Amino acid sequence: MPFDTADLPDEAKSALKQFPEFEIASFNDSGANGYVLVGRHTLLQKEVAIKIYFHGENDIDQEPAIIAKINHENVLKVYDARKVRKDCSYFMTPAASEGDLSKYLDNYFVSLPLSHKLLCQLLSGIADLHRKPNLLVHRDLKPENLLVHDDTILIADFGSVRRVDKKTGAAPASKHSILYRPPEAFGEEAFFNFTSDIYQAGMIGFLLFGGKLSNDLLSYITNKQKITLGGIQGEYEKSKYVDSLIQEKIVRGSLLNFATLPFYIPNSIKRVLRSAISPIDKRYSTVSEFLAELLRLRNHLPDWTTRNKAVFLRNWKGLDYRLPHDEAAVYKRSTGGENFRRDNSYVGNNQTELLAQMKSRLGLP
Ligand SMILES: Nc1ncnc2c1ncn2[C@@H]1O[C@H](COP(=O)(O)OP(=O)(O)OP(=O)(O)O)[C@@H](O)[C@H]1O
Ligand SMILES: [Mg+2]
Numbered sequence: 363m364p365f366d367t368a369d370l371p372d373e374a375k376s377a378l379k380q381f382p383e384f385e386i387a388s389f390n391d392s393g394a395n396g397y398v399l400v401g402r403h404t405l406l407q408k409e410v411a412i413k414i415y416f417h418g419e420n421d422i423d424q425e426p427a428i429i430a431k432i433n434h435e436n437v438l439k440v441y442d443a444r445k446v447r448k449d450c451s452y453f454m455t456p457a458a459s460e461g462d463l464s465k466y467l468d469n470y471f472v473s474l475p476l477s478h479k480l481l482c483q484l485l486s487g488i489a490d491l492h493r494k495p496n497l498l499v500h501r502d503l504k505p506e507n508l509l510v511h512d513d514t515i516l517i518a519d520f521g522s523v524r525r526v527d528k529k530t531g532a533a534p535a536s537k538h539s540i541l542y543r544p545p546e547a548f549g550e551e552a553f554f555n556f557t558s559d560i561y562q563a564g565m566i567g568f569l570l571f572g573g574k575l576s577n578d579l580l581s582y583i584t585n586k587q588k589i590t591l592g593g594i595q596g597e598y599e600k601s602k603y604v605d606s607l608i609q610e611k612i613v614r615g616s617l618l619n620f621a622t623l624p625f626y627i628p629n630s631i632k633r634v635l636r637s638a639i640s641p642i643d644k645r646y647s648t649v650s651e652f653l654a655e656l657l658r659l660r661n662h663l664p665d666w667t668t669r670n671k672a673v674f675l676r677n678w679k680g681l682d683y684r685l686p687h688d689e690a691a692v693y694k695r696s697t698g699g700e701n702f703r704r705d706n707s708y709v710g711n712n713q714t715e716l717l718a719q720m721k722s723r724l725g726l727p
Contacts, residue, residue, distance in 0.1 A: 365389075365401075373414050374399060377452045380444060384412065384454075392506070395521060400457045409457035410441065415521070419448045425520045426453035432496065436487030438509060438518040458509030458516060466510040467569060473667040473676075474627070476513065477570040478660060483515045484508065484563055485653040491517070492556050492649055498523050501536040501554050503562035505569060524554075531555050540605055541575065545613045546642050557645050560652055564638025564645075565618065571631060572668060574622040579604050582611060615641065625714045626666045626673060628727040630659050664726055673713065678724060685713050692716050 365386045367378060374397055378384065386401040396415030403410045415425065426443035433439075443453035460466045472480070484503075491498040500523055507519035524533035535543070535552035544561035547554050569575060576582070583591070587607055594600050611617045618639065620632060634655050637646055646652040665676040675683040677697040684693040684702045690712050693702035710716040720726055 371397065373397070373416075373446050373450050373452075376446045377412060377414050377444075380446075381412070381454075384410070393519075403454075406441075409459070411455050411457040412452050413455070414446065414450065414452040416450050424523070426451075428498065428520045428523050429453075429455070432490060434487055434490040436483045436515055436517060437490060438516045455518075456511070458511040458518075460510035460512075462506050462518075463508040463510055463515065463566070463569075464505035467505065471667050471669050472570065472572075473665055474571070475663050475665055477567075477572070478631075478656065478663055479513070480510075480515045481563070481567045481570050482653060482656055482660075484517070484566060485649050485656070487515070487517045488559050488563055489649040489653065491523075492559070497526050497528070499526055499533050499554055499556060500559050500562075501533065502538045502542070503559060503566060504539050504542045505566065508566065526555060540579070540608050541577070541617070543609075543612065544642070545615070548609050548613065556649070557642055557647060560646050560649055561639055561642075563649070563652070564635050567635050567638065568618050568620075568623070571627050571635070572622075572624045573618060573620065575618065579608055582617070583607050615639070624666070624668050624673065625717055626664070626675070628659070628663075630727060634659070662727065675726075678726065683720070685716060687713075690716060692720065 365388070367375065367386065370378070370389060374389070377399070378386065383403055383405045384401055385404055386399050388400045390398040390400070396413060399412045399414070401410065402408070426440050429438060429440040438455050441454045441456070443451065445451045460469075488500065488503070490496065491500060500517065500520070502519060502522035503517070509516040509518045522536045522538055526533050532553040532555040535547035535554045542562050542565055544554070544558045546552065546558060565575070580588070583604065591600060591603055594603055608617070620636075623632065634652070637644070637655070638652055639645075646655070664678055667674050667676070671688070672684050672686040680697055681694050682697050682699070682702070685691070686693070690710055692705050692708040694705050695702045708716050708719050710719060717726075
């Protein structure tokens with residue numbers, strides 16, 4: 363069914379009028395500062411996305427210009443950019459087949475090796491932004507701003523990108539997305555530098571490997587704090603109080619709960635993620651350092667995946683393993699074989715205990 367454009371905002375209608383070769387398929391207005399239309403370019407015969415955004419009348423439209431300068435397989439490309447009117451422009455990019463990373467993580471079970479691969483891709487894209495002569499910090503790395511095309515991650519949403527000051531290596535802190543804001547981006551002397559992108563990449567790594575982070579800010583506060591919140595008058599004052607509690611958690615380094623990671627995530631991976639989200643003086647100092655540590659772990663990463671009813675370990679030394687969620691038992695079969703059979707030599711009360719036995723018997727990390 364053709365997309366009904368009647369209800370689109372005027373700017374989107376103007377952009378579409380300028381682009382008769384574009385057949386719109388979907389419309390996304392989740393962004394703070396514009397709209398994204400996804401559809402098909404009938405001449406290029408490709409799926410493309412059009413991002414329409416608003417800006418000050420005299421602002422230099424930096425977003426498409428920044429993307430156009432970067433040529434990296436993990437950074438979104440730009441095909442074309444035009445003005446709709448003085449304070450509104452749009453640019454066209456390839457469409458990502460899987461949409462953004464947040465949606466991708468909701469829709470798919472991502473195996474451990476694939477999580478590792480996607481994080482390495484992200485770091486390799488960030489390294490390109492950081493590299494001379496670019497010297498760019500993204501400042502708003504979060505799942506909604508990363509796209510997935512097939513099995514490739516693409517860095518997108520360059521609305522917050524800044525060039526760092528050559529002398530200080532820092533840029534002003536961005537006020538976006540409090541959950542992803544690093545500790546140094548709060549307070550009077552707030553700033554954002556290359557390692558702040560590393561912190562955000564560490565958080566994305568945590569999510570890629572299956573860690574849970576709620577977007578509901580109220581889920582982070584205690585019952586006692588909820589009572590205090592109830593006594594505060596005015597929406598703005600309330601949200602300021604909630605933000606201050608989140609800020610405290612971030613500064614204390616207790617926002618991410620590593621216990622939410624699947625039980626099979628190797629400690630070596632957790633150590634790397636912890637280093638990435640450490641206080642600024644203990645964090646990796648360059649993305650390349652972070653990437654190098656991850657790459658060292660690539661060989662012999664077990665191919666674990668969490669599914670609805672069980673976790674699976676594929677092809678560990680010629681065997682597949684299955685650990686159901688509702689039964690403390692280990693099932694196995696030859697890799698790719700038909701039926702799993704229970705191995706009664708594994709005895710334990712839960713998956714973690716069974717994994718400990720598998721580790722000592724099978725040399726699993
Ligand atoms: N090329 C694309 N292919 C598929 N989906 C896209 C593409 N670009 C954007 N989207 C979707 O649109 C959403 C918003 O895009 P984006 O993050 O670039 O803009 P925004 O958040 O409105 O920007 P800003 O933060 O500057 O206001 C993304 O989270 C993603 O779901
Ligand atoms: Mg965005």
